[in-house]
Amino acid sequence: MNAMLDIDLIRNEPxxxxxxxxxxxxxxxxxxxxxxxxxxxxxITNRLDGLRARQKQLxxxxxxxxxxxxxxxxxxxxxxxxxxxxKRDEFWMRIPxxxxxxxxxxxxxxxxxxxxxxxKPKKFDFKPKDHLExxxxxxxIDVETAAKVSGTRFxxxxxxxxxxxxxxxxxxxxxxxNPNVMRSAAEGVKSGYSGKPFVPVVPPVxxxxxxxxxxxxxxxxxxxxxxxxxxxYLVGSAEHTLGPLHMDQTILEKDLPxxxxxxxxxxxxxxxxxxxxxxxxxxxxxxxxxxxxxxxLPEHSITEQDFFVGVQEYLMWSLELPYRVIxxxxxxxxxxxxxxxxxETWFPSEGIYRETHSADLMTDYQSRRLNTKVRRVDGKxxxxxxxxxxxxxxxxxxxxxxxxxQTKEGEVEIPKVLQKYVGKKIIS
RNA sequence: GGAGGGAUGGCUGAGUGGUUGAAGGCACCGGUCUUGAAAACCGGAGUGUGGGAAACUGCACCGUGAGUUCGAAUCUCACUCCCUCCGCCA
Numbered sequence: 001m002n003a004m005l006d007i008d009l010i011r012n013e014p015x016x017x018x019x020x021x022x023x024x025x026x027x028x029x030x031x032x033x034x035x036x037x038x039x040x041x042x043x044i045t046n047r048l049d050g051l052r053a054r055q056k057q058l059x060x061x062x063x064x065x066x067x068x069x070x071x072x073x074x075x076x077x078x079x080x081x082x083x084x085x086x087k088r089d090e091f092w093m094r095i096p097x098x099x100x101x102x103x104x105x106x107x108x109x110x111x112x113x114x115x116x117x118x119x120k121p122k123k124f125d126f127k128p129k130d131h132l133e134x135x136x137x138x139x140x141i142d143v144e145t146a147a148k149v150s151g152t153r154f155x156x157x158x159x160x161x162x163x164x165x166x167x168x169x170x171x172x173x174x175x176x177x178n179p180n181v182m183r184s185a186a187e188g189v190k191s192g193y194s195g196k197p198f199v200p201v202v203p204p205v206x207x208x209x210x211x212x213x214x215x216x217x218x219x220x221x222x223x224x225x226x227x228x229x230x231x232x233y234l235v236g237s238a239e240h241t242l243g244p245l246h247m248d249q250t251i252l253e254k255d256l257p258x259x260x261x262x263x264x265x266x267x268x269x270x271x272x273x274x275x276x277x278x279x280x281x282x283x284x285x286x287x288x289x290x291x292x293x294x295x296x297l298p299e300h301s302i303t304e305q306d307f308f309v310g311v312q313e314y315l316m317w318s319l320e321l322p323y324r325v326i327x328x329x330x331x332x333x334x335x336x337x338x339x340x341x342x343x344e345t346w347f348p349s350e351g352i353y354r355e356t357h358s359a360d361l362m363t364d365y366q367s368r369r370l371n372t373k374v375r376r377v378d379g380k381x382x383x384x385x386x387x388x389x390x391x392x393x394x395x396x397x398x399x400x401x402x403x404x405x406q407t408k409e410g411e412v413e414i415p416k417v418l419q420k421y422v423g424k425k426i427i428s
Numbered sequence: 429g430g431a432g433g434g435a436u437g438g439c440u441g442a443g444u445g446g447u448u449g450a451a452g453g454c455a456c457c458g459g460u461c462u463u464g465a466a467a468a469c470c471g472g473a474g475u476g477u478g479g480g481a482a483a484c485u486g487c488a489c490c491g492u493g494a495g496u497u498c499g500a501a502u503c504u505c506a507c508u509c510c511c512u513c514c515g516c517c518a
Contacts, residue, residue: 043489045478046478046487049486049487050487053487058499059446060446062446064498064499066498067498068498071497115492197496249436251438252438377454377456377457379473
């Protein structure tokens with residue numbers, strides 16, 4: 001049973017692992033606990049292997065009476081091993097991924113670093129309204145009825161807002177499947193890098209617990225919606241069901257990179273965010289999202305992540321929304337992340353940049369448990385590297401468009417690139 | 429929901445209690461031949477894990493988990509998934 005972080009790395013460079021996980025606010029004692037049980041595991045395994053070899057020999061020689069006795073000894077040692085193994089794996093699973101070299105060390109989001117700022121926030125000669133005020137006035141967003149029907153943190157998107165949703169999805173798919181655009185996005189990151197277009201996917205939104213666990217996304221459980229009658233979880237992102245597309249598979253090197261762009265609804269309980277962003281559709285239990293997921297060779301995975309960010313930036317730049325790119329500090333990364341970048345978009349009503357996109361590099365942390373491998377040209381196999389990233393969190397993007405494109409009259413212009421999909425230039 | 433069939437290596441496909449970690453084919457790697465390639469022929473090669481500096485070597489793995497047996501891919505039970513047919517359904 002594979003766990004997540006490379007076991008050789010923990011065994012051979014425990015101090016490096018300890019230092020790395022401490023920077024992610026994880027108790028480095030985990031490593032010692034793991035190593036202690038691992039040493040026991042190895043000793044017992046050795047003893048057991050010897051006993052089994054003897055059992056084979058005895059049974060080949062038909063020494064049945066001695067074999068019967070030996071078998072009893074084996075049973076006892078097997079029990080012993082099982083107990084130690086469960087304990088060892090428990091610690092193993094809890095060791096997070098190692099941050100990349102360029103990840104800033106820091107306790108929390110305060111230490112995230114701004115990499116670049118693109119686009120100038122528009123100066124309004126009036127006080128800009130927030131997205132809910134605009135949305136309600138224009139008949140685009142209805143949270144009151146949604147609250148009666150479904151509860152808080154739900155919303156109806158109506159009229160032009162519903163059209164904007166499909167416009168964004170359509171635009172995203174058209175862009176990510178366009179070889180020319182993808183080629184130039186790849187060139188912008190690194191000369192000669194693959195600009196292979198994305199394969200569009202509509203993935204399932206229900207997922208089995210076991211697969212969720214292998215994705216490293218089951219925890220925190222209280223954030224997930226669970227359907228007890230069938231023991232299934234609702235996905236919190238298309239990533240959850242795109243990532244396992246190649247589980248228990250060996251991909252040929254020549255077929256990489258494999259890139260998917262998925263559209264799905266995302267479900268989040270938002271436990272632990274009580275009282276935060278309660279206004280409007282910025283943080284809701286159910287929203288639609290277009291998501292990228294890719295499988296690459298290990299040596300390409302950082303470039304792939306930069307490519308993902310390049311795609312995100314192209315889209316936001318073409319929508320003419322001001323944004324900035326940040327790299328999350330060690331303390332703000334998720335456990336499976338090696339490198340985590342966010343794209344934050346300008347929200348005029350609040351006068352701040354707010355997270356609308358993320359791009360996560362998981363290296364081989366997920367693929368090890370998913371058992372997704374690459375067979376290299378020389379025949380050797382190793383774990384593929386995985387990346388995921390937001391294309392559009394549709395609700396938040398609509399909110400950003402409403403706020404950034406509002407006029408003094410309380411109307412909202414439609415971004416140029418979306419006009420052909422919506423069929424109009426202004427929402428009034 | 430009901431009835432039946434199935435799950436074996438990167439893929440395909442043999443194998444129904446004792447050197448079977450597993451025939452054959454495809455794909456892959458090395459070589460012969462060729463101006464080069466293809467074809468043909470010869471050879472190599474499963475995965476994980478433990479020990480070892482290495483050569484090498486122990487063990488585990490035939491959907492998953494239990495069980496029977498001195499010995500299990502092969503027998504028993506449970507579960508999961510896939511396929512076919514019937515029913516229901518957008």
